[in-house]
Amino acid sequence: MRNLAYLAIATVLLALGGCATPATRHPLIAADLGAPSSTERMAASLSRPGVVGFERVRFAQWTGGRGGFIDRDDPRTAAIPEGFETSVIYAYVIDHPTRGRYLIDAGVSRDLQARLNPLMRKGLADMSVRVDRGLAEWLAGRGAPRAVFLTHLHFDHVGGVLDLDPAIPIYLGPGDARETHAMNGLLGYPIDAILNGRAPLREWSFAPDPDGRFAGVLDVFGDGSVWALHTPGHSPGSTAYLINTVDGPKLVVGDAVHTRLGWDEAMPQPVPDRAKPDAEQSANRLRRFAADHPTIEVFLGHQTRAGQVDR
Ligand SMILES: [Zn+2]
Structure with a gap:
């Protein structure tokens, strides 16, 4: 969504100019979870029975x-x-x-809009965002999470944390927090508006994958149940997650591939020129890993694959 919101106000920006500022000035520490591992060990984990419950939850959409x-x-x-694409905002409960x-x-979060500056609110209004539920509504009567693992720090993936206790930690990939963009300041630092008052962000400490199949592979809990994969390109810290669930392995790719056009037809996504090689490589790596292991069910960033249930 960030790209679309930015497009909607690009004219204003061109008129005003602007200097590159980071996505957030929020404090950042190293993650206390995640042991560096390898694609080979992750692949070996697929053959063991999964123990993790998994649910995708639909929150909002825009076209x-x-x-x-x-x-x-x-x-x-x-x-x-x-033409147009419908884009859904999902989160996953494990x-x-x-x-x-x-x-x-x-x-x-339904509390988010009031915290945004007028330019950001106008960008969202132009995109006709329809909110089906906020995270608070979904959590009512359910247990709160112990932490949030982000696929990346873009606005449409993080807003629901406003509905969580500020002490609940947020984990994310390296580089996303300090990624600079000319519009962050003009938009009133919307990520800071979401993170204000929260515990420091915790950055995954990826090490190179000895198998060279991904930019980095972490065994999140050290038991082979949940894996974090560094897939830079859409953003520097973009992270996919492989979860060995009771219902088979699930691969949440985030916006490394956000549409069916991106996954099924390998269409490149619009990213800055400097990020294009990484974005293409990460998408190819994810597609290849899924093709090599056909029991994996793939969850795209903003769309439902053919045959998948869209809750
Ligand atoms: Zn994104």
Whole structure:
């Protein structure tokens, strides 16, 4: 969503100019979870019975021009007709038998809009965002999570943390917090508006994957049940998660691949030129790993794959 909101106000920005500022000035510490591992060990874990409960939860949606999702400057997208894509905001609930409940991404909060500056609010209004539920509504009567594992620090993946106790830690990939953009300041630092008063962010400490299949692989709890994969490109710290659930392995790819066009037809997504090689490599790596292990069910950043239940 961030790209779309930015597009909507690009004209204003061009008129005002702007200097590059970080996504957030929030304190940042190293994660206290996650043992460096390898793709080979992660693959070996797939053959053991999964122990983690898993549920995808749908929070909101918007519809945007296809050019916000595929790179119209890349000739490979020329055959894809103009049109619109529906984009859904999801979060994932994972229940580990001994470690407890965790969220992957945070959905949205109904308290968020009031904290945003007028420019950011206008950007969202232009995108006709429809909120089906906030995280507080979903959590009512359910147990709170012990932590949130982010796929990345973009606005549409983190907003729901406003509905969580400020002491609940948030984990994220390296580089996302300090990624600079000309618009962060002009938009009133929307990520800071969400994180204000919370515990420091905890950055995953990835080490190079000895197998060279991903930029980094972490065994999150050290028991082979949940894995974090460094998949930079959409953002520097983009992180996918593989969960060995009671219902088979699930791969939550985040916005490394956010649409069916991106996964099924390998269409490149619009990212800054400097991030294009990483984005393409990360998407290819995820597709290849899933193809090598067909029992894996893949969850895209903002769309439902053919045959998947969209809750
Ligand atoms: Zn994103």
